[in-house]
Amino acid sequence: MYYSAPMPPRKLLVFLTIFLAVHFAFSDPSLASANDINLDFLSFTLRNFTLLGDSYLRNGVVGLTRELGVPSSGAGTVIYNEPITFFDPESNVTASFSTSFSFSILNVNPSSYGDGLAFFLSPDNQTLGSPGGYLGLVNSSQLTKNKFVAIELDTRLDTHFNDPNDNHVGLDIESLNSIKTGDLLLQGIDLKSGNSITAWIDYANDRGKLNVSLSYSSFKPKKPVLSVDIDLSDYLKEVMYVGFSASTEGSTERHLIETWRFTTSGFVAARPRSRPHNVSDTSVTVTPPIPASSSSGKHHSRIGFGFGIAGPAFFFVVLAVFGFVSLRKLRGIRKQMSFKAELLTGPREFTYKELKSATKGFHSSRIIGHGAFGTVYKAIITSSKVGTTAAVKRSKHSHEGKTEFLSELSIIAGLRHKNLVQLQGWCVAEGELLLVYDFMPNGSLDKVLYQESGQGTLLDWSHRLNIAVGLASVLTYLHQECEQKVIHRDIKTGNVLLDGSFNARLGDFGLAKLMDHDKSPVSTLTAGTMGYLAPEYLQYGKATDKTDVFSYGVVILEVACGRRPIEREPESLKMVNLVDWVWGLHAEGRIIEAADTRLNGEFEEEEMKKLLLVGLSCANPDSAKRPSMRRVLQILDNEAELLAVPKMKPSITFSYCLPLSLDDIVSEGEEECETHTSLCEIKID
Structure with a gap:
């Protein structure tokens, strides 16, 4: 005798859901072809x-x-x-x-x-x-x-x-x-x-x-x-x-x-589905009841009464067992389902098979970059719903990777600005986390800015100025125009991408933090890239909009000077800080000499000087003296006066609490200095 295997609870649940949906769909007489909203x-x-x-x-x-x-x-x-x-x-x-x-x-x-x-x-x-x-x-x-x-x-x-x-x-x-x-x-x-x-x-x-x-x-x-x-x-x-x-x-x-x-x-509901009336009432055969003895009737009555009680009881027991098994299966994927529910109205969910095919099985020849989140691949997506070319960021499941993935997705999915990298979709499957973005044909700003001579197009002055304005515009949006303020925390040339027209697109929100506009920043473990981190962020671990302003200032100086934030001098092999170097030239009245020599003087001198001074004012060691990004945008758009930049780089003294343990470092609480026994003063020149 052949016995079929019992249907798995998950498949049974799907079957019942489909059955009920079809049943109600076909039994509903008032379905409309178009609905009013x-x-x-x-x-x-x-x-x-x-x-x-x-x-x-x-x-x-x-x-x-x-x-x-x-x-x-x-x-x-x-x-x-x-x-x-x-x-x-x-x-x-x-x-x-x-x-x-x-x-x-x-x-x-x-x-x-x-x-x-x-x-x-x-x-x-x-x-x-x-x-x-x-x-x-x-x-x-x-x-x-x-x-x-x-x-x-x-x-x-x-x-x-x-x-x-x-x-x-x-x-x-x-x-x-x-x-x-x-x-x-x-x-x-x-x-x-x-x-x-x-x-x-x-x-x-x-x-x-x-x-x-x-x-x-x-x-x-x-x-x-x-x-x-x-x-x-x-x-x-x-x-x-x-x-x-x-x-x-x-x-x-x-x-x-x-x-x-x-x-x-004004939309009219579709006509109700007609019920079949091809059989007349007179054609129905009626079978008369068969009389039975009173004793057997009582016996059958008792049996029927027993089944009347046992039947529903058995049904509820089966239902309870089915529910218990299903809940155990669902518990393991509850977080993922909840996460997906949050994104139903957001970016598209891709299948893993689709993205694997689009990247030729994540082949090494398709790698276009690496970051804190993971590896970035160039993808050719054949679906008509999205562009033909995209960038796929891929990460294996890990605590840190998933945290950054969820952070990036939850933040950027709700943001809309012409100078942000547009998120097309996402995928969580096969133990991997993937984000799908618009492909930026000109790559990252650092690769274009520091490419070897003769290997590509040199950024001319108009493109550099446009990048500075575009980046200021999107940071103004993140800091002051969103429902919740967004602190990026990792602004650098590697996270500024360039589209086909060399317009700046800010990406990589894996380290970003959301906060209400009326709340002070929360202390956290310092994250970011050395050379772009503000002094107070290094000491206190507090990310604010002013720490983003500092990083922006460093990026702008890179754009104007064509030099990295920290470089080794060829002659002395001494490490030189870009901000210190430009400020030194400013002190001597020779700030225009900081301009990228590869431009061969093909720029407006006053515009170059203004961009360099904006970079220094943003990179001021004293966070209170830095302008807001809105003010920076107004300055670059010639809608506000340039801030006065002191000839000598300001020095600032920090009095801060030295944590006694790693637990103190990563603590999210705001503890007062008196609770620590060790007090340090650090002078920033």
Whole structure:
């Protein structure tokens, strides 16, 4: 006789789940081919939205343009991550939609206004246009490239786009020449008042009507400020992305989005599945009951009663055993499943087989670098969902490796900035941890900066200046514009990658730490790379935004001078610190001589001098004297004055507690100096 092997509990669980899902799916008479959605965000998070350009997230509020005390020009966009269905080809129905959002437009200088913000629908999730009157919707050099439907809230009169005034609302369709506008002053609304304003946008597809209302309160006015008879069916694609954009042009205007609600309606549910009626009632055979004696009836009754009790009891025992076995199996992978659940809305999960194939079995010929995390491979991924070329960071399972992996993934997965290396996906399998990034064709900054003569393209001055600005921009974002401050802790030329246009992309977040903006840094074990570590970080082990600023200063000096942080002089074989060397030239009034001689003087002398002085001010031994990264960015963008750099390198004396044991070194607690018996003073020149 043949006996089949019992089904493993895990497979049985999968089978039951599939069976129930199929059963309910086919028994549900109200399945719809397309579903209406309902979004409600009282605050914004990086998990749900993508930030482009100058936009940033702080305390749950999106800032679309930079917060500066001096006039600037820029544009920013925030886009909801998931595409939204607006047209159902199966039922040939275009959705109606309604949205409301609260916003405010602030200005430190009321006379410096412009340009406004817009709510938009776009088939593209990378919409970022030009500053000024283009409102971040349209590229000034490709006016017809971006396709969109937008409601603009304009704060500047731009005759080029036939604006009626500097305080109006308009409907824009694939052009900034509004189809129709409404004068907000007639409704008593001043966009530039600085007050929180709520806007309602309602489109009824069946009536071909779009209404826009605005109010200082949370109550929707009866009369809209803009009403347009229009059919948007030709412009609402099957799926589109929803977002906000804003721009400035030589102004200090700030644009904030505080809350947002969005709903679609009008999709019709599919018809209920009909039940089979091919058998008539009269064709059913009815079998009459067979009478039985009273004694046998009682006997069968007792048996039935016994089975009635034993059956459910047996079922629950089996269920309990099955649950116990399943829990034991699930316990071993609980952490991994929890980790994956956190990333369902984030980067893509690759299969190990896919990545192994893409790297030719992790062949040595595909190795493009090594780091603290592990080995980096060049991968050719054939899937159409991602780019053809990627970089795969691979690490074996270890406590340290997994900690760094989870740190890097949890941090960078929620960050969006043009000067960050974009994370494509991840994989946890076969005892390995893998991260998949965009491939940077020009490699790391240190390899390009210190390549052998004649082996590649020398970085010219424009590229070097652009790298300095890009790195300052992304650090400003990490330190001051994220919901939680991110301290990188390992900024160096090896972690600055260069894309095809030699733009800087900061990567390697394995040592990064997240902290709330209003919390002081936690003491920790010192990590990073010698030559880039700030003096106070070496002594106290406290990573702050100012320790990142110090590392940035060293990187900028490397970019300007073409020298490593610590180099051995060919003549004397003496080790020379780059910061000390440049400061020495500054003391003698010869700082321009620190410029990379390979540039052959092909640079703007004032710009070179400014970059060197910015590097020294960031590498100041006194952390209190270092500028913030926002100030550095303003200096490099000529929006703020250069900080005064003393002729002589400052010296600083540390009074710090010398830990008595390794446990004291790695302690995360903040212990007072009085608890230690050994007190040291270290002088940093």
